[in-house]
Amino acid sequence: MSKINENKKQKEQTLYNTAFKLFTTKGVQNTAINDIVREAGIAKGTFYLYFKDKYDILDKLIIRKTSILIKEAVEKTQLKTFENSIDQLLEIINYIVEYLSGNKLLLKMIYKNLSWGIYRKLLYDPDPAYHNHSLFQNFLQIIEQENLPIENPEITLFLILELTGSVCYSSIILQEPAPIEIMKPHLFDAIRKLLKGANLQEQ
Amino acid sequence: MSKINENKKQKEQTLYNTAFKLFTTKGVQNTAINDIVREAGIAKGTFYLYFKDKYDILDKLIIRKTSILIKEAVEKTQLKTFENSIDQLLEIINYIVEYLSGNKLLLKMIYKNLSWGIYRKLLYDPDPAYHNHSLFQNFLQIIEQENLPIENPEITLFLILELTGSVCYSSIILQEPAPIEIMKPHLFDAIRKLLKGANLQEQ
Amino acid sequence: MSKINENKKQKEQTLYNTAFKLFTTKGVQNTAINDIVREAGIAKGTFYLYFKDKYDILDKLIIRKTSILIKEAVEKTQLKTFENSIDQLLEIINYIVEYLSGNKLLLKMIYKNLSWGIYRKLLYDPDPAYHNHSLFQNFLQIIEQENLPIENPEITLFLILELTGSVCYSSIILQEPAPIEIMKPHLFDAIRKLLKGANLQEQ
């Protein structure tokens, strides 16, 4: 019984690993379910026992990989001490940016196929399975500690993440308008500005 | 001779129109060249006389539509008078956002398929065929007139556009994290902050 | 399991038979994969399960048919007794020529599409799958038994076979420069001369 379940888990994991390898090397578009099962050494019918179709395994793969990345980023950063909380947030973002710089293929796969549904789930979903609500929680703490005059934290975090994602994709993958090393200070500067608090009327 | 050329232009235009209609209603992925030519009442071979493949006509369509939109935005805005140049830039962006709000299908088609190569061409390419270098030129003027302490205008414009694009797509198409009407003030506020000038060292 | 395998063999064989029939009657050029599967009553996709493309099944067909022919020729001839070994070789060739005279379509298909790669495999490849290395072995025996002053058996056999092939094709298919019945004595006479041994310097 347990052995059977282990076997199942093993098969599923093999499919995940193989799909990830093919998605990142050949591209999602050019990877057929056929390719995945052939490479994985698993029967084609078996694939359908675990996943609905190619995009099902892709979505789950993105959730897994991104989950792990954000968790890692938050954890690693909590070990260090910072002058202020904003620096801490920037360090989290920095960790993610650095990681993606070294894993272009992962970045490509994620960004090209990330749907907002998944995104939202990842960031705000309180389901502990995704371990990530911590990013938003972290952000709330930062605002409180720094006494930032931010009215709508969710939207501000959203703006920061959208900007970060766009810049990463453009500068890491396409080197446009400049490589990430050059873009990073500008990105961080922009984030700092966005954190300076809203003043919708006045300005 | 002139009649033939007219006929050619007509055929090409019919293909553009039909492709646009199908791309925006059925989606690019679900539109086959077969569908386009059937709907257009044109022979399949004729399609290949004008376009390399589906993505060729798609790219050209994006360039055309975006070109026109930006041109319109700049022109319409130049008719009004503004207290300051920043307001003028925001009005240009506002025009674009409003336009896309009313043309969700266009937004979807553009955003899902915009490659940076086209993007760059649209914004910076001095080729007058695209009429759009004016956006960047406009931006430079604004910086000068407002005496904004921006060191790297290209990067700042890039950040603003990436942010605007991301927010539009998310809020107009997915209503996430909120509808565009609610997001717009936040977006404009963010843009204002980004224009406040860089202070990379100090901060 | 066995039933499945039997079914597979059956499908493959049906494809071979149908392809052969169409290649020889309509010509290889004018036979589409469509035609083969329609005639065979098999799905198009199934064809690609067994063969890479039209030329893959053609090559395999040529190997099969030629293999069988040579094997038969050698076997049938071994039942008879001959005054000398040269007569035996001529009888093998005679068997092949006669067979091809009665199967013009096969001859046409083979000769028009025979690549030397296949040819070589058929004659010298020791892979018992092709059963035919016996032809070259036979030839070596003949040389030994008859004490023929042939320095380079491989080249001499090659010359004989090239000449035979050319003459067969011309005279059987095109009746040029004369029908095979008339050409055969001349061909055999030529082969006898070629076996008379090389004298490269002297002559």
Add this chain to the structure above:
Amino acid sequence: MSKINENKKQKEQTLYNTAFKLFTTKGVQNTAINDIVREAGIAKGTFYLYFKDKYDILDKLIIRKTSILIKEAVEKTQLKTFENSIDQLLEIINYIVEYLSGNKLLLKMIYKNLSWGIYRKLLYDPDPAYHNHSLFQNFLQIIEQENLPIENPEITLFLILELTGSVCYSSIILQEPAPIEIMKPHLFDAIRKLLKGANLQEQ
């Protein structure tokens, strides 16, 4: 009038040249009429004013090229003196073999597409347009001068030419069973033997 005719001739010649270039570099199969006219800078419709289809221009091209080659071979050889007529024939063949060695693409194009109809026309057709009946005439002279006991000159010449063609193609193009330099002495030796006269009964 004369100028128009000249223009026509020029167009035709351009088509010949372009077709030859493409046939030999890309292969006949992979060359479309489209390719020829585009490369030649001539309208597609014009092609059909001169040729029925691709195979029409191909056949005519083969005749032209081969005609010239044989004519050259005979002429060049007539300038030299030989001990005997057989040496002279071998020299003609040698000239052709050498020429084809240096023009593999021509050899490929000719051999892969030579139909016996053309072949026959080239060798025996008394139409002086092809300049080549001389090869057969030459051969008859040789037989007479050397007093060769050849009963059927046409068939013997046919055998020699078929053998030569086959060997050239195999050894020059495919290097099988050996490069032409190695094969040539064997080929010439074989030809000498074939010229030794028939003795159908006796042997």
Add this chain to the structure above:
DNA sequence: GATGAATGAGTCTTCATTCAT
């Protein structure tokens, strides 16, 4: 005579999904 735009039948190839074993 020359042109070249238009045609559309024809061909290849892929691949998600099913289902009997």
Add this chain to the structure above:
DNA sequence: GATGAATGAAGACTCATTCAT
């Protein structure tokens, strides 16, 4: 549960030929 052979709809692309100008 697992398998993998079979399916056939779907789609991309080519190209010889025609014919109005």
